[in-house]
Amino acid sequence: MAAVVAELGAMGGCDVVAARTGELLLLVTETDTQAADRALRARIEGLEGVRGLLLTFGDIDPDTEDPDPLASGVKANSPSPEARRP
């Protein structure tokens, strides 16, 4: 447990609060891009001693990411997408 906390602390972008009992820790990560998020998650999953991750909250900053998911969607089969934007 202590080793995992130490390794997470050394990664950067990770805030860790470990439970006093049991093998449980709360982890908040912060990255600048989606790619960095994926890379960080892969590193965490690869740590020896990490048996599982449960995502409870995620947030994408609207100032740095496109907040309108449908704007990038494929519209191939949409019946009349232009009518969708009154």
Add this chain to the structure above:
Amino acid sequence: MSPLDRRVFVKRLAMASAAGAAAALVPDAAFGDELSRYLDDVRDLDWRKTPCRFCGVGCGLLVGIEEGRAVAVRGDPESPVNRGLACVKGYHSVQALYGRDRLTRALVRRNGRLVEVSMGEALDLVATRLRETMEDYGKDSVAIYGSGQWTIPDGYVASKLFKGCLGTNNVEANARLCMASAVTGFTTSFGLDEPMGCYEDIDHADVFVLWGNNMAEMHPVLFSRMLERRRQAPRGMIIDLATRTTRTSYAADRSLLFTPQSDLAIANAICHEIVAKGWVNRDFVRRHVSFKRGRTGIGYGLEDSFRFDDQAVDATWDDYVRFLDNYTPEAAAEVSGVPAADIRWLASLYADPARKVMSLWCMGMNQHTRGTWINNLVYNIHLLVGKIATPGNSPFSLTGQPSACGTVREVGTLTHKLPRGVVANEADRRFAAEIWGVPYERIDPVPTYHTVDMFRALDRGDIRFMWIQVTNPMVTMPHLNRYRAGAEKEGRFLVVSDVYPTPTTDVADVILPAAMWFEQEGLFGNSERRTQHFAQHVDPPGEAMSDTWQLIEVARRLGFQEQFPWSFETHVEDIWREYTRFHDTPAHRMAPIEELKARPGVIWPFVDGRETRWRYNTEHDPAADRAYGTHDFYGKPDHRAWIWLRPYEPPPEVPDDEYPFWLNTGRVLEHWHTGSMTRRVPTLHRAVPNAYVEINRTDAQELGVRNRDRVRLVTRRGALELEARIDYRAQPPRGQVFVPFFDEDLLINELTLDAYCPISKQPDYKKCAVRVERLRT
């Protein structure tokens, strides 16, 4: 809030969410002062309770309000449903209120273009066209189509206006597409709808048999509770009985794959084995069970002219045993592909007197051309061994929507239903007319159209005016090409109340902006008969208005002020008090509004201040008579549950040389139904941005398809190009493909078949025949 402040705030919010989840999952975990510094800011928010609106589980949430805006969510630790936990949709749920293209003004189509008008002008137009259509084409030319996401007041006023005031039974809801077979399963087996047990059964059961139910993705909070129970129970076990391998299969102790539709044969074979081995609880069967035979060879509802009524004929124990002769485990193995030894093993689990057993299901059994039958057959198993309506022994039908039970099933927003009873029953009509303040003769005794028929009637022109609220049928209807073309025909007038533009608003003549979730006061009813009240916590944007109030405004414009007299300030409470007069019996009494406001939901029947966790159990249910012994199945005239002799019958369309694969459709964890809300949440959208087709690895190799190649799916009804995914989050067996339906840009329902269960009228989205074509890149 400055960018820096926001980042700090969001990190603290994230830590608070994680702490809440940890407390729910590992109650013994203790954290030191280090955690406090993350939580202080979050504690300062104004936290208010609401049930989640993104599935039928009914998790209690606490929503953090700041300056009139919902900015945070955490699971409500006081909710007995989720005990502080939430799923990924729940944790992101409030962001769905704030999509950039939220509908805030009414729109009316003029010369082919949608133009903004005031809400008052739009409601005037709706009332005028409704009246004119009835004058020109008759009362049954107008219809309303709602949803299991309607609040209870929404559904109640819709039913009162259309059935009571306008005199048409053209009232349906999308729960017909997801829960109708569960309803008819309950009513044919027990005489009354909705489960006899509750979620607490999970904490008592030893064995969980999941019938075509991917709980890990569809009901993740209940799935977590089940995993925890398995960890604690000495003989805890989860069996995943399904047509494809999913995240649920990976977590299960055993995964058994069966050929689509053969669950009918498997269930009968389990009963065959229980009888053959002498494992029947003879005392229970003798005291509490009757045997019935229904019609067979009942068709699939593919023709517009299709009509079917079942007929129960008395049968005997000996008849039942002879019927089961056709369902030896070996015979069922032949049909299903599940080895006979595994069927025998399943039977031994159900029959083991030392184990309590839950069966759980949802769309896999309900979206089925024999959906009523398979519901009956799973009840048969529990009835034969007497494992029913006691803590931990529970056949449990899960729902998909937050108020499919509370609104559609309990209020009765289906063509044949009234808030109490059915339109065909004179006493029920008189009772409703008295409460509604309308002439008894106004309520038509003849049901009109179930959902598929309603859209067929729109296509034919028998229905000319349709009001659609909080649902998206231009994504969800099977055989969608026909029904979209019908909706777009000349002479049809569609009103759509919704929160975002969708393919259904695309075909609307009037779009009414709706208040969403806790932008209004309301009530939902979840899978375990729990009614939950929520207050209005934030204002709706622009001129958006609750569906309830939209209906009241139109009703008054049509001259029904007397029937809809309520003030805006108190209308939800007033409606609740009127509605609950329909359920003022020990079998279905609802909690007063004051109790609902004070508690995290109340399970009905609520009698003398107590919830009823196990119906029909004479120790728990105030409506059950102890003179009948341990159980009183009072929904049936003979006070017995009915075991039905229901055979295996094949589906209407099976793979062949031209269309060699099964097509299965469904949902994914991250998206709610058609994605119109969850696709506006950036985190959820990015997790699963578009629909895809899951293909078995060996099938893909034979087709020359690699992961992420584009393929074309072709059925007799349409074609669709999709990205192929191999060994992705789930794996279909050889000969089957799976496509999620959340993506409005990739409409898989253009390919599905509009066959339905002739008893429940619920379509089967889980099986039709499809061809997979590799596309050259």
